[in-house]
Amino acid sequence: MTNYGVRFVLALLLVPLSFPFIVEGGESAAQESPALQDSAQENSPQEAEGDESPPGGGFTLQSSTGPVSLEDLRGKVVLLYFGYASCPDVCPLDLHNMATALDDMDDKTRARVQGIFVSVDPQRDTPEKLAEYTEFLHPNILGLTADEKTLREVATRYGVQYYRVELKGSDLPYAVNHSAATYLIDPEGTLRFIFPHNTPTSVLLEASEYVLAQFPEEAVES
Template sequence: MSERLPMSLFFCLFFLSLSAFAGAEAPRQDEVLEQVEAPPGGDFVLDSVNGPLDTRQLRGKSIFLYFGYTRCPDVCPTSLSFLTQALSELSDEELQKTVSIFVSVDPQHDTVESLADYVEYFHPNLIGVTGTEEAVAKVAKQYGAQYYEVELEGSAFGYAVNHSAATYLIAPDGELRFIFPHETPPEVLLQAVRHLNAGN
Protein backbone atom coordinates (compact mmCIF):
# COMPACT_ATOMS: atom_id res chain seq x y z
CA MET A 1 0.00 0.00 0.00
CA SER A 2 1.09 3.55 -0.56
CA GLU A 3 1.81 5.81 2.38
CA ARG A 4 -1.28 7.84 1.58
CA LEU A 5 -4.28 6.19 3.21
CA PRO A 6 -7.03 5.42 0.65
CA MET A 7 -10.16 7.46 1.40
CA SER A 8 -12.29 4.28 1.48
CA LEU A 9 -10.04 2.82 4.17
CA PHE A 10 -10.03 6.07 6.13
CA PHE A 11 -13.81 6.18 6.39
CA CYS A 12 -14.06 2.50 7.31
CA LEU A 13 -11.57 3.02 10.14
CA PHE A 14 -13.46 6.10 11.27
CA PHE A 15 -16.72 4.20 11.52
CA LEU A 16 -14.91 1.29 13.16
CA SER A 17 -13.76 3.58 15.97
CA LEU A 18 -17.28 4.95 16.41
CA SER A 19 -18.73 1.44 16.48
CA ALA A 20 -16.27 0.27 19.13
CA PHE A 21 -17.09 3.31 21.28
CA ALA A 22 -20.84 2.89 20.90
CA GLY A 23 -20.72 -0.80 21.78
CA ALA A 24 -18.41 -0.48 24.77
CA GLU A 25 -21.23 -0.99 27.27
CA ALA A 26 -22.55 -4.19 25.68
CA PRO A 27 -20.90 -7.13 27.47
CA ARG A 28 -20.13 -10.25 25.45
CA GLN A 29 -18.53 -13.59 26.20
CA ASP A 30 -15.93 -12.57 23.65
CA GLU A 31 -14.82 -8.97 23.89
CA VAL A 32 -14.55 -7.22 20.53
CA LEU A 33 -11.17 -5.53 20.45
CA GLU A 34 -10.85 -2.13 18.82
CA GLN A 35 -8.74 -1.50 15.76
CA VAL A 36 -7.73 2.13 15.28
CA GLU A 37 -4.79 2.13 12.87
CA ALA A 38 -4.61 1.38 9.18
CA PRO A 39 -2.58 -1.83 8.70
CA PRO A 40 -0.41 -2.51 5.64
CA GLY A 41 -2.08 -5.79 4.72
CA GLY A 42 -0.18 -7.98 2.29
CA ASP A 43 0.06 -11.53 1.00
CA PHE A 44 0.27 -14.61 3.17
CA VAL A 45 0.25 -18.40 3.06
CA LEU A 46 -1.81 -20.46 5.51
CA ASP A 47 -3.19 -23.99 5.51
CA SER A 48 -6.65 -25.05 4.34
CA VAL A 49 -8.22 -28.49 4.16
CA ASN A 50 -7.20 -28.54 0.48
CA GLY A 51 -3.59 -27.61 1.17
CA PRO A 52 -1.70 -24.31 1.41
CA LEU A 53 -3.61 -21.20 0.43
CA ASP A 54 -1.37 -18.50 -1.05
CA THR A 55 -3.09 -15.15 -1.61
CA ARG A 56 -0.61 -14.36 -4.40
CA GLN A 57 -2.42 -17.02 -6.42
CA LEU A 58 -5.70 -15.13 -5.97
CA ARG A 59 -4.76 -12.08 -8.02
CA GLY A 60 -7.72 -10.91 -10.08
CA LYS A 61 -10.17 -11.75 -7.28
CA SER A 62 -11.53 -9.59 -4.47
CA ILE A 63 -10.89 -11.16 -1.07
CA PHE A 64 -13.03 -10.87 2.04
CA LEU A 65 -10.87 -11.62 5.08
CA TYR A 66 -12.02 -12.26 8.64
CA PHE A 67 -10.17 -13.35 11.81
CA GLY A 68 -12.07 -15.46 14.33
CA TYR A 69 -12.41 -18.99 15.70
CA THR A 70 -14.89 -21.84 15.46
CA ARG A 71 -15.96 -21.84 19.12
CA CYS A 72 -16.83 -18.14 19.08
CA PRO A 73 -20.31 -17.89 20.64
CA ASP A 74 -21.73 -14.81 18.94
CA VAL A 75 -19.30 -12.36 17.34
CA CYS A 76 -18.01 -14.60 14.55
CA PRO A 77 -21.42 -16.12 13.67
CA THR A 78 -22.87 -12.62 13.40
CA SER A 79 -20.06 -11.36 11.18
CA LEU A 80 -20.11 -14.44 8.97
CA SER A 81 -23.89 -14.34 8.70
CA PHE A 82 -23.73 -10.75 7.44
CA LEU A 83 -20.99 -11.74 4.99
CA THR A 84 -23.08 -14.71 3.84
CA GLN A 85 -26.02 -12.42 3.14
CA ALA A 86 -23.81 -10.25 0.96
CA LEU A 87 -22.30 -13.22 -0.88
CA SER A 88 -25.75 -14.68 -1.49
CA GLU A 89 -26.67 -11.58 -3.50
CA LEU A 90 -23.75 -12.04 -5.89
CA SER A 91 -24.30 -13.71 -9.25
CA ASP A 92 -22.30 -16.80 -10.21
CA GLU A 93 -20.07 -14.59 -12.36
CA GLU A 94 -19.48 -12.21 -9.45
CA LEU A 95 -18.72 -15.11 -7.08
CA GLN A 96 -16.03 -16.34 -9.47
CA LYS A 97 -14.29 -13.01 -8.89
CA THR A 98 -14.62 -13.22 -5.10
CA VAL A 99 -12.91 -15.30 -2.39
CA SER A 100 -13.71 -15.24 1.34
CA ILE A 101 -11.12 -16.37 3.89
CA PHE A 102 -11.72 -17.15 7.57
CA VAL A 103 -8.45 -17.15 9.54
CA SER A 104 -8.56 -18.97 12.87
CA VAL A 105 -6.93 -17.11 15.75
CA ASP A 106 -7.23 -20.29 17.81
CA PRO A 107 -4.70 -22.54 16.05
CA GLN A 108 -4.27 -24.73 19.13
CA HIS A 109 -7.85 -25.96 18.84
CA ASP A 110 -9.00 -25.29 15.26
CA THR A 111 -7.80 -27.78 12.66
CA VAL A 112 -8.18 -27.39 8.91
CA GLU A 113 -10.86 -30.09 9.07
CA SER A 114 -12.89 -28.39 11.80
CA LEU A 115 -12.55 -25.07 9.96
CA ALA A 116 -13.83 -26.62 6.74
CA ASP A 117 -16.86 -28.00 8.58
CA TYR A 118 -17.46 -24.65 10.28
CA VAL A 119 -17.39 -22.40 7.22
CA GLU A 120 -19.53 -24.88 5.27
CA TYR A 121 -22.48 -23.84 7.43
CA PHE A 122 -22.22 -20.30 6.11
CA HIS A 123 -21.33 -20.18 2.40
CA PRO A 124 -19.45 -22.32 -0.16
CA ASN A 125 -17.32 -19.28 -1.00
CA LEU A 126 -15.72 -19.31 2.46
CA ILE A 127 -12.36 -20.98 3.02
CA GLY A 128 -11.15 -21.74 6.56
CA VAL A 129 -7.39 -21.46 7.12
CA THR A 130 -4.95 -21.75 9.99
CA GLY A 131 -1.28 -22.44 10.65
CA THR A 132 1.26 -22.43 13.43
CA GLU A 133 0.80 -19.89 16.20
CA GLU A 134 3.68 -17.90 14.75
CA ALA A 135 2.24 -17.96 11.22
CA VAL A 136 -1.21 -16.85 12.36
CA ALA A 137 0.28 -14.09 14.54
CA LYS A 138 2.28 -12.80 11.57
CA VAL A 139 -0.79 -12.55 9.34
CA ALA A 140 -2.82 -10.95 12.12
CA LYS A 141 -0.11 -8.34 12.58
CA GLN A 142 -0.15 -7.56 8.86
CA TYR A 143 -3.83 -6.70 9.14
CA GLY A 144 -3.81 -5.16 12.60
CA ALA A 145 -6.02 -7.93 13.99
CA GLN A 146 -5.77 -8.38 17.74
CA TYR A 147 -6.61 -11.43 19.83
CA TYR A 148 -5.82 -13.13 23.10
CA GLU A 149 -7.20 -16.10 25.02
CA VAL A 150 -9.02 -15.68 28.34
CA GLU A 151 -10.18 -18.33 30.81
CA LEU A 152 -13.92 -18.60 31.44
CA GLU A 153 -15.06 -20.19 34.69
CA GLY A 154 -18.14 -22.34 34.27
CA SER A 155 -17.84 -22.45 30.48
CA ALA A 156 -18.06 -25.80 28.71
CA PHE A 157 -15.03 -24.78 26.62
CA GLY A 158 -13.12 -23.25 29.51
CA TYR A 159 -11.85 -20.33 27.48
CA ALA A 160 -12.76 -17.63 24.99
CA VAL A 161 -10.70 -15.59 22.57
CA ASN A 162 -11.17 -11.85 22.65
CA HIS A 163 -10.50 -10.62 19.15
CA SER A 164 -11.01 -7.73 16.79
CA ALA A 165 -13.98 -8.37 14.52
CA ALA A 166 -13.36 -6.31 11.41
CA THR A 167 -14.08 -7.66 7.95
CA TYR A 168 -11.36 -6.76 5.47
CA LEU A 169 -11.79 -6.42 1.73
CA ILE A 170 -8.72 -6.81 -0.47
CA ALA A 171 -8.78 -5.59 -4.07
CA PRO A 172 -7.95 -7.84 -7.04
CA ASP A 173 -4.48 -6.27 -7.20
CA GLY A 174 -3.77 -7.44 -3.62
CA GLU A 175 -4.15 -4.04 -1.97
CA LEU A 176 -6.17 -3.74 1.24
CA ARG A 177 -8.97 -1.34 0.34
CA PHE A 178 -11.69 -1.58 3.02
CA ILE A 179 -11.93 -2.37 6.73
CA PHE A 180 -15.50 -2.81 7.90
CA PRO A 181 -16.46 -2.76 11.60
CA HIS A 182 -18.38 -5.55 13.30
CA GLU A 183 -22.04 -5.69 12.24
CA THR A 184 -21.53 -3.64 9.09
CA PRO A 185 -24.77 -4.18 7.11
CA PRO A 186 -24.58 -6.79 4.32
CA GLU A 187 -25.67 -4.15 1.82
CA VAL A 188 -22.47 -2.19 2.47
CA LEU A 189 -20.29 -5.29 2.01
CA LEU A 190 -22.14 -6.09 -1.19
CA GLN A 191 -21.75 -2.60 -2.63
CA ALA A 192 -18.02 -2.55 -1.82
CA VAL A 193 -17.18 -5.90 -3.42
CA ARG A 194 -19.23 -5.06 -6.50
CA HIS A 195 -17.33 -1.79 -6.76
CA LEU A 196 -14.00 -3.63 -6.76
CA ASN A 197 -15.17 -6.40 -9.09
CA ALA A 198 -16.60 -3.92 -11.58
CA GLY A 199 -13.12 -2.67 -12.36
CA ASN A 200 -11.75 -6.17 -12.87
Protein backbone atom coordinates in the same frame (compact mmCIF):
# COMPACT_ATOMS: atom_id res chain seq x y z
CA MET B 1 -21.47 1.47 -5.38
CA THR B 2 -24.68 3.38 -4.86
CA ASN B 3 -24.58 6.67 -3.02
CA TYR B 4 -26.33 5.00 -0.09
CA GLY B 5 -23.75 2.23 0.16
CA VAL B 6 -20.79 4.58 -0.09
CA ARG B 7 -22.31 7.01 2.37
CA PHE B 8 -22.89 4.22 4.88
CA VAL B 9 -19.33 2.92 4.55
CA LEU B 10 -17.89 6.36 5.18
CA ALA B 11 -20.29 7.13 7.99
CA LEU B 12 -19.01 4.05 9.81
CA LEU B 13 -15.64 5.79 9.95
CA LEU B 14 -17.06 7.94 12.67
CA VAL B 15 -17.32 4.93 14.99
CA PRO B 16 -14.27 4.87 17.33
CA LEU B 17 -12.06 1.99 16.19
CA SER B 18 -8.63 0.71 17.11
CA PHE B 19 -7.79 0.44 13.40
CA PRO B 20 -8.33 2.63 10.32
CA PHE B 21 -11.41 1.94 8.25
CA ILE B 22 -10.59 2.72 4.65
CA VAL B 23 -7.26 1.84 3.08
CA GLU B 24 -6.48 2.67 -0.51
CA GLY B 25 -2.79 1.96 -1.13
CA GLY B 26 -1.76 5.48 -0.19
CA GLU B 27 -4.97 7.14 -1.40
CA SER B 28 -8.40 6.85 0.13
CA ALA B 29 -11.34 5.70 -1.92
CA ALA B 30 -12.86 9.12 -1.28
CA GLN B 31 -10.03 10.71 -3.25
CA GLU B 32 -10.76 8.42 -6.18
CA SER B 33 -14.54 8.50 -6.58
CA PRO B 34 -16.70 11.65 -6.96
CA ALA B 35 -19.52 9.95 -5.06
CA LEU B 36 -17.14 9.10 -2.25
CA GLN B 37 -15.83 12.65 -2.24
CA ASP B 38 -19.33 14.03 -1.75
CA SER B 39 -20.07 11.55 1.02
CA ALA B 40 -16.77 12.22 2.75
CA GLN B 41 -17.50 15.94 2.84
CA GLU B 42 -20.99 15.28 4.13
CA ASN B 43 -19.87 13.04 7.00
CA SER B 44 -16.45 14.62 7.64
CA PRO B 45 -14.74 11.27 8.36
CA GLN B 46 -11.11 11.11 9.34
CA GLU B 47 -9.37 9.31 6.52
CA ALA B 48 -6.70 6.71 7.29
CA GLU B 49 -3.42 7.20 5.50
CA GLY B 50 0.29 6.50 5.75
CA ASP B 51 1.58 4.76 8.85
CA GLU B 52 -1.88 4.77 10.45
CA SER B 53 -3.11 2.09 8.07
CA PRO B 54 -2.31 -1.61 8.57
CA PRO B 55 -0.21 -2.81 5.62
CA GLY B 56 -2.00 -6.11 5.12
CA GLY B 57 -0.13 -8.09 2.48
CA GLY B 58 0.38 -11.66 1.38
CA PHE B 59 0.12 -14.80 3.45
CA THR B 60 0.19 -18.57 3.15
CA LEU B 61 -2.07 -20.49 5.54
CA GLN B 62 -3.40 -24.04 5.76
CA SER B 63 -6.73 -25.36 4.53
CA SER B 64 -7.98 -28.93 4.85
CA THR B 65 -6.62 -29.64 1.37
CA GLY B 66 -3.26 -27.92 1.69
CA PRO B 67 -1.63 -24.49 1.76
CA VAL B 68 -3.48 -21.47 0.35
CA SER B 69 -1.75 -18.19 -0.47
CA LEU B 70 -3.27 -14.79 -1.11
CA GLU B 71 -1.37 -14.89 -4.40
CA ASP B 72 -3.45 -17.93 -5.38
CA LEU B 73 -6.52 -15.69 -5.29
CA ARG B 74 -5.17 -13.00 -7.58
CA GLY B 75 -7.97 -11.69 -9.78
CA LYS B 76 -10.57 -11.98 -7.02
CA VAL B 77 -11.84 -9.71 -4.30
CA VAL B 78 -11.10 -11.36 -0.95
CA LEU B 79 -13.34 -10.81 2.08
CA LEU B 80 -11.10 -11.72 5.01
CA TYR B 81 -12.20 -12.30 8.61
CA PHE B 82 -10.24 -13.34 11.71
CA GLY B 83 -12.04 -15.22 14.48
CA TYR B 84 -12.54 -18.75 15.79
CA ALA B 85 -15.08 -21.52 15.40
CA SER B 86 -16.13 -21.61 19.07
CA CYS B 87 -16.97 -17.90 19.09
CA PRO B 88 -20.51 -17.68 20.51
CA ASP B 89 -21.86 -14.54 18.88
CA VAL B 90 -19.57 -12.02 17.15
CA CYS B 91 -18.01 -14.33 14.54
CA PRO B 92 -21.27 -16.07 13.58
CA LEU B 93 -22.94 -12.72 12.93
CA ASP B 94 -20.13 -11.29 10.81
CA LEU B 95 -19.69 -14.53 8.87
CA HIS B 96 -23.45 -14.74 8.32
CA ASN B 97 -23.34 -11.23 6.86
CA MET B 98 -20.48 -12.25 4.60
CA ALA B 99 -22.34 -15.36 3.45
CA THR B 100 -25.52 -13.38 2.81
CA ALA B 101 -23.60 -10.81 0.78
CA LEU B 102 -22.18 -13.66 -1.32
CA ASP B 103 -25.67 -15.12 -1.79
CA ASP B 104 -26.98 -11.74 -2.93
CA MET B 105 -24.32 -11.35 -5.64
CA ASP B 106 -25.06 -12.27 -9.23
CA ASP B 107 -23.23 -15.36 -10.50
CA LYS B 108 -20.56 -13.40 -12.36
CA THR B 109 -19.70 -11.26 -9.34
CA ARG B 110 -19.76 -14.19 -6.93
CA ALA B 111 -17.29 -16.10 -9.10
CA ARG B 112 -14.79 -13.29 -8.50
CA VAL B 113 -15.20 -13.02 -4.72
CA GLN B 114 -13.58 -15.35 -2.17
CA GLY B 115 -14.43 -15.31 1.52
CA ILE B 116 -11.72 -16.39 3.96
CA PHE B 117 -12.19 -17.19 7.64
CA VAL B 118 -8.84 -17.29 9.47
CA SER B 119 -8.98 -18.97 12.87
CA VAL B 120 -6.84 -17.45 15.60
CA ASP B 121 -7.47 -20.54 17.75
CA PRO B 122 -5.16 -23.13 16.17
CA GLN B 123 -5.23 -25.33 19.26
CA ARG B 124 -8.88 -26.21 18.70
CA ASP B 125 -9.52 -25.23 15.08
CA THR B 126 -7.77 -27.72 12.86
CA PRO B 127 -8.02 -27.25 9.08
CA GLU B 128 -10.46 -30.18 8.99
CA LYS B 129 -12.69 -28.63 11.65
CA LEU B 130 -12.67 -25.31 9.81
CA ALA B 131 -13.68 -27.06 6.59
CA GLU B 132 -16.72 -28.50 8.36
CA TYR B 133 -17.51 -25.12 9.91
CA THR B 134 -17.31 -23.12 6.68
CA GLU B 135 -19.24 -25.79 4.76
CA PHE B 136 -22.36 -24.62 6.58
CA LEU B 137 -21.63 -20.95 5.86
CA HIS B 138 -21.13 -20.70 2.09
CA PRO B 139 -19.25 -22.57 -0.66
CA ASN B 140 -17.24 -19.41 -1.33
CA ILE B 141 -15.92 -19.15 2.24
CA LEU B 142 -12.69 -21.01 2.98
CA GLY B 143 -11.39 -21.80 6.47
CA LEU B 144 -7.67 -21.31 7.09
CA THR B 145 -5.29 -21.45 10.03
CA ALA B 146 -1.59 -21.95 10.82
CA ASP B 147 0.83 -22.28 13.70
CA GLU B 148 0.69 -19.58 16.36
CA LYS B 149 3.79 -17.74 15.14
CA THR B 150 2.50 -17.47 11.58
CA LEU B 151 -0.98 -16.43 12.69
CA ARG B 152 0.37 -13.74 14.96
CA GLU B 153 2.53 -12.30 12.19
CA VAL B 154 -0.31 -12.19 9.66
CA ALA B 155 -2.82 -10.85 12.18
CA THR B 156 -0.45 -8.08 13.22
CA ARG B 157 -0.04 -6.93 9.62
CA TYR B 158 -3.81 -6.61 9.37
CA GLY B 159 -4.13 -4.76 12.66
CA VAL B 160 -5.82 -7.70 14.39
CA GLN B 161 -5.37 -8.20 18.11
CA TYR B 162 -6.37 -11.37 19.93
CA TYR B 163 -5.71 -13.12 23.23
CA ARG B 164 -7.03 -16.04 25.23
CA VAL B 165 -9.29 -15.61 28.24
CA GLU B 166 -9.60 -18.51 30.66
CA LEU B 167 -13.22 -19.41 31.50
CA LYS B 168 -14.42 -20.66 34.85
CA GLY B 169 -17.63 -22.61 35.25
CA SER B 170 -17.92 -23.20 31.51
CA ASP B 171 -17.78 -26.25 29.28
CA LEU B 172 -15.12 -24.42 27.27
CA PRO B 173 -11.71 -23.98 28.92
CA TYR B 174 -11.12 -20.61 27.28
CA ALA B 175 -12.45 -18.01 24.87
CA VAL B 176 -10.51 -15.81 22.47
CA ASN B 177 -11.04 -12.07 22.56
CA HIS B 178 -10.26 -10.65 19.13
CA SER B 179 -10.70 -7.69 16.83
CA ALA B 180 -13.89 -8.01 14.82
CA ALA B 181 -13.58 -6.61 11.31
CA THR B 182 -14.02 -7.72 7.72
CA TYR B 183 -11.17 -6.83 5.38
CA LEU B 184 -11.67 -6.31 1.66
CA ILE B 185 -8.60 -7.04 -0.47
CA ASP B 186 -8.62 -6.12 -4.15
CA PRO B 187 -7.69 -8.44 -7.06
CA GLU B 188 -4.07 -7.27 -6.92
CA GLY B 189 -3.72 -8.15 -3.23
CA THR B 190 -4.02 -4.62 -1.82
CA LEU B 191 -6.03 -3.99 1.35
CA ARG B 192 -8.76 -1.53 0.40
CA PHE B 193 -11.51 -1.49 3.02
CA ILE B 194 -11.87 -2.43 6.68
CA PHE B 195 -15.46 -2.87 7.84
CA PRO B 196 -16.35 -2.99 11.56
CA HIS B 197 -18.45 -5.63 13.30
CA ASN B 198 -21.93 -6.21 11.89
CA THR B 199 -21.51 -4.18 8.72
CA PRO B 200 -24.70 -4.63 6.65
CA THR B 201 -24.58 -7.17 3.87
CA SER B 202 -25.57 -4.52 1.33
CA VAL B 203 -22.37 -2.59 2.10
CA LEU B 204 -20.17 -5.67 1.69
CA LEU B 205 -21.91 -6.43 -1.59
CA GLU B 206 -21.65 -2.91 -2.98
CA ALA B 207 -18.03 -2.51 -1.92
CA SER B 208 -17.13 -5.77 -3.65
CA GLU B 209 -18.86 -4.65 -6.85
CA TYR B 210 -17.21 -1.22 -6.62
CA VAL B 211 -13.72 -2.71 -6.41
CA LEU B 212 -14.32 -5.37 -9.07
CA ALA B 213 -15.46 -2.67 -11.49
CA GLN B 214 -11.94 -1.23 -11.28
CA PHE B 215 -10.41 -4.57 -12.30
CA PRO B 216 -11.94 -5.95 -15.50
CA GLU B 217 -11.27 -9.67 -15.84
CA GLU B 218 -9.27 -9.17 -19.03
CA ALA B 219 -6.94 -6.68 -17.34
CA VAL B 220 -6.35 -8.97 -14.36
CA GLU B 221 -5.66 -12.01 -16.53
CA SER B 222 -3.15 -10.13 -18.66
